[in-house]
Amino acid sequence: MLVADTSAFVSLAVGDVLRVVVAEFEVVTTETVLDELRETAEYDDRHGDAAGRALELIEEIDVRSVVDESEGIITSRIDEGEASCVAIARETGAEFLITDDYRALPELRAAVDARVALSPIVLRALVKRDALSEDEARAAFETIAEQRDWLEAPIHRYTRELFE
Amino acid sequence: MSTKRVNFRLPEELVEQADVAAEVTHKDRTEILIEALRRYLAEIEDDEEFREAVVELYLDGTVGFDTLAEIVGRQDAEAVRASKELLDDGETLADDLADL
8 A cells, every 4th residue: 555645646647657556556645635636736737737637536546534633743844735644654554655745755754654755666666567668667757857946856867867 | 163274376366355355344364265255155055056066966975964954954955865865775665666
C-alpha cells in the first residue's frame, strides 16, 4: 500500500502515468487531498489539467477519512493535505508515502514510519515491474520536471541520474 | 568574530578608492574591504541563480551542508539534504516499491 499526497498525484498525472500507478499499486489517499485536487483542477494550467485527470481516476483510488485528526501535524512546511497523509499512513501502516514536495520532505520523513519516496522513484519502480519502458519513464520524468523553481531545478538534474 | 589572514592582489585604483573611502568615513582599509565584501555577498546570496549553483555544489559534494545552510537557509538546506539522501538510495527504494 502506498499513500500519495496532492503533489504526487499532480506530478504523476502531469507525467501521464497515474493510470499505470493505480493499476499497479494499492493507492490510498485522504478526503483532504481529494479537496485539494478539486481546488487545483479549477486552475487553467498544466497542474490544473493534471488534477482533473487524477480526479477521473478517483474510483480506482482508496480515499479515506482520517480517524484521528490530531495524528497529522501541520507545520510551516507540512500543509493540511500532507498532514492528513501522515495520519492515514500511520493508521493504515502503509509501506510508502509518495510526495513531490521537496520542502516538506525532511519533516515528512521524520513524521511517518512509512518510507517516503518521490515520483521519479515510482517511475523507476514501474520500470522494474515492466509496467513502463525505460524510455516511457524517462519521458514522464522530463515532463514532470519541467517548470521547477530554483531549489527544485538542481535536485531535478541530480534525479536525472536515476534514468541514465 | 575570529579573523584569518589572507593575501591577495588588488588593482591599484581600487586600493586608492578604498583609501579615499577610508579617509572620508574614518575607517581603515580593512574595514572598507570587509564592508564591501559583506554587501556583495548579501546581494549575490539573494540571487536565485547563485543559490541554485550552490545547491549543485552541495549535490556533487563540493561544499558541505553547513555552507549550503549558510547560503540558502537551514530549512531549504535540509530539504536538499533529504532529497539527496533519498535519491542516493533511489534504486533500493524503487526495488522495494516494485516488490509491493
